[in-house]
Amino acid sequence: MAMSVEEVEAAMIEKATKSPKAQLYIKDFYECDSERGPRDIKNIANGLVKKGQMMFWSSGSTTMYALPSRIKNEEGAEGVN
Amino acid sequence: MAKHDTPLLDELEKGPWPSFVTDMKRQAETHPECWDILGQLELSYKDKITHWKHGGIVGVFGYGGGIVGRYSDVPHRFPGVEHFHTVRIAQPSGLYYSTKNLRGLMDLWDKYGSGMTNMHGSTGDMIFLGTRTENLEPLFWDLTHNLEQDLGGSGSNLRTPSCCLGESRCEWACYDTQDVCHHLTMHYQDEIHRPAFPYKFKFKFSGCPNDCVASIARSDFALIGTWKDDIRINQAAVKEYIAGNYPSNAGAHAGRDWGKFDIKKEVIDLCPTGCMWMEGGELKIDNAECTRCMHCINVMPRALKPGKEKGATICIGAKAPILDGAQFATMVIPFIEVSKENEYENVIDVIEQVWDWWMEVGKNRERVGETMQRIGLPNFLRVMEIEATPQHVREPRSNPYVFWREEEVEGGWERDVVAFRKKHAA
Numbered sequence: 239m240a241m242s243v244e245e246v247e248a249a250m251i252e253k254a255t256k257s258p259k260a261q262l263y264i265k266d267f268y269e270c271d272s273e274r275g276p277r278d279i280k281n282i283a284n285g286l287v288k289k290g291q292m293m294f295w296s297s298g299s300t301t302m303y304a305l306p307s308r309i310k311n312e313e314g315a316e317g318v319n
Numbered sequence: 320m321a322k323h324d325t326p327l328l329d330e331l332e333k334g335p336w337p338s339f340v341t342d343m344k345r346q347a348e349t350h351p352e353c354w355d356i357l358g359q360l361e362l363s364y365k366d367k368i369t370h371w372k373h374g375g376i377v378g379v380f381g382y383g384g385g386i387v388g389r390y391s392d393v394p395h396r397f398p399g400v401e402h403f404h405t406v407r408i409a410q411p412s413g414l415y416y417s418t419k420n421l422r423g424l425m426d427l428w429d430k431y432g433s434g435m436t437n438m439h440g441s442t443g444d445m446i447f448l449g450t451r452t453e454n455l456e457p458l459f460w461d462l463t464h465n466l467e468q469d470l471g472g473s474g475s476n477l478r479t480p481s482c483c484l485g486e487s488r489c490e491w492a493c494y495d496t497q498d499v500c501h502h503l504t505m506h507y508q509d510e511i512h513r514p515a516f517p518y519k520f521k522f523k524f525s526g527c528p529n530d531c532v533a534s535i536a537r538s539d540f541a542l543i544g545t546w547k548d549d550i551r552i553n554q555a556a557v558k559e560y561i562a563g564n565y566p567s568n569a570g571a572h573a574g575r576d577w578g579k580f581d582i583k584k585e586v587i588d589l590c591p592t593g594c595m596w597m598e599g600g601e602l603k604i605d606n607a608e609c610t611r612c613m614h615c616i617n618v619m620p621r622a623l624k625p626g627k628e629k630g631a632t633i634c635i636g637a638k639a640p641i642l643d644g645a646q647f648a649t650m651v652i653p654f655i656e657v658s659k660e661n662e663y664e665n666v667i668d669v670i671e672q673v674w675d676w677w678m679e680v681g682k683n684r685e686r687v688g689e690t691m692q693r694i695g696l697p698n699f700l701r702v703m704e705i706e707a708t709p710q711h712v713r714e715p716r717s718n719p720y721v722f723w724r725e726e727e728v729e730g731g732w733e734r735d736v737v738a739f740r741k742k743h744a745a
Contacts, residue, residue, distance in 0.1 A: 263683040264475070265517060276678035277515075284513045287383065294474070294514065297374035298387035298405070299641075300684055301474030301514035309376060 246271045246282050251291060254305045261295050261302035261309065322351070323358030327365065343435070350434045352399030352449065359397045377404055377452050379459040383513040385470025386455060406432070406447040406458065407471035409504075410439055412497040413484035423466050431458040441537060441639070442521060443481030444471035475518055477510035482524035483531040491616065492526030493544030493629035494657035500524050502663055503670075516674070517681040527625065528611040534634070534648070539687045540670060541634040541648045542657070546626035549606040550615070556622035557582070557602045567618050586615050630656045633669055636688025646688055649696065651703060653710055669703075676702045 241249070249270035254262055267279050274282075283303055286292035295302045295309060325340070332338045340357070347353035359370050375388025387405040394401035408424065424445070428434055433449030440446040450458065462468050471479035480503055483489070485496030503522060504511065510520075523534030526544040534541035559565045560580055566573055567580050582602070587595045594608035595615065602622070604615075611632075616623045633655055634648035655665055673687060681690045691699045700707050725731045 263517070264514065265683055275675070277675075280515050280678075284383065287513075288381070293376055294378060294383045295374060295376050296378070296384070296387065296474040296514075298473055299519055301383055301476065304376075 240273055241271045243282060243285075246274065246279070247286055247291075250283060250286060251305070254292065254303065254308070261304045263300075263302055267303070322347075322354035323361060325357050325361040328357060328361050346434055349429075352403075352433055353435065355391075355397035355399030356403070356433075356435075356449070359391060359393065359400055362393065362396070371403075375404075377455060379455055379470070381512075382459075382470060384473040384476040384511065387473055389449075400449070402451040403433075403449040404452065404455065406450060406455075407440065407442075407444040407473055407479070408447060408462070409469045409471040409479045410443050410445055410481065412482050412500045412504075413487060414439070414443075415484070415487075420466065420468075424468070427458065427461055427466065431461075442471065442478040443523075443532070444479050470512070472511045472519075475514040475516050476512065476520075477507050477515065478519055478521045479511065480504050480507075480522040480524065481532055483526050485524075485526040489526055490620075491529065491544075491613075491625055493546055493625060494526060494542075494631055495659065496524040496526045496544070498659060499542065499657060499663055499666070502659075503667070506667065516678060518684050518686055520674075520677075520687065522670075528613045528632075529617065534637075536637050536645075536647055537639070538637055538648065539635065540673065541637065542631045542666065543634060544625075544657075545611050545630060545632045545654065547628040547630065547654055548626035550604055550609065550626060551624040552602055552604065553622050553624075554601050557619065558600070560619050560622055565619075565621050569620050582619075586618050589614055630654050631666075633666075635673060636686070636691045638686040638688045641684075641686070643689055643692070646692070648688065649691065649713075650710060651700070651705065653708065672703060 250267050253267065253270060257266070264276075264280055264283060267283055268276060271279065283292065287294055287303070290306070292303050293306050293309060295304050321344070328340045331340045343353050343357055347357070363370050370392050372390040372392050375390065377388040378384075378386045385407050387407070389403045389405060391397050391400045391403065411420075425434075425436075428436065428447050431450055431454040432447050435448040437446035437448060459470065462470070480500045482496035482500035483492070485492040485494070487497060500522075509515070520540070521538040522540050522542070523532045523538035524542045525532050525534045528543055528545060530541075530543055532538075534543060556565065560567060561582050563580055567585065582597070587597070591612050591614075592608045592610055594605040596603050606626075616625065631654070632650060633652040635651045637646060637648035639645050652669065655669070657663060657666060677687045677690055680694070681687065685693075696711060697707065700711065
């Protein structure tokens, strides 16, 4: 049975929590629901950012995702987004 | 008065050319943080390493692009550049600014940032260099509400689409580049403002093969205007050029005496496919061999014009040198109609076919051109459901192996083993 959006969100947060790396590429989340296409996964990940449960980290050329609790901005506080 | 000694940077002011160091010193008179940029740059020249930290989490609410976090790694020495974020402002199509708009943007940047700009970044955005985190949201509010302008793309987003000035000024434009650029910018707002891909993706739209926005060299998806039928020739005008009555290149190189116009030397012998010749006092073109290089049209614009059956060529996969070397885009679709009536549906279909495949197959930080290179053009054409044509072949093969697919072999992989063994003992 296909996973619900909520179940995929939970799987993504679990992956971002347990991963040894604080920042993950969007492709790292594809395995959270292999039945969904990349666009769906991207939309769910961006939805998590909108809800404040995930954050973007950008080098300027690449964007990655991270849990707010696992990443700080350079000013030492949790970021905006 | 200078806040830091900058003997190495000062050397860059001694040449006859304009110096960014001089510009920054002048800017420091009203924005003292610019002294700290000069100080930090001087230190980088001494240390031979950058003192900017890489990336960050700064942005504006709801957007995942448009702001690039930059911090100094020596803020105690240069507090003015402790935060020095870059803001990318979406440029108008064809870079048509009104002076009112430019003044508004400069006032905005004087208020919230260093006042330093880069006109324009290689993606096409106007780049505002240097502001602090706490200024980002107020700046974004004023930009969008007072100037009705938007941030551009950055990170793994679709980058701000850019185009040449197209039909607004140029008689060679084979489609309305500004309209396509605007339409796709609106159509793909989500992809521009939030990350969607394994890496950056750029659109550029050129109205003709002169490619004034360098789309073939600088975009993942280049839509370059072209024509299907024959170059239009005005033989009377050709004679006027030969007689020296019309200036070649529309007088663009008239600053010195180049001697009498020589159509053989300056046009016919420079045709890359040798498809032009004079016959009975008339210029002839074997249009089937023309590669749309535009040279003859550029030299004799009153005599030659693009054909009437216009559209575009799609080239995919250009990039600057990051992981691998720089590469030009590969011609994938020789001709596609570009029609406003169907809201560019056929162009959008191609874009999304590329994206669907690249999002699945592309590795992290791999541009689409690198993914194409990794799997090979024949496989990419199969993905795109395009039959290979001679124009897809860049060079004779160097790989001696031929790999057949099942559908290309008579009878496929299935065979009657009993019948085979009657002729071939095990």
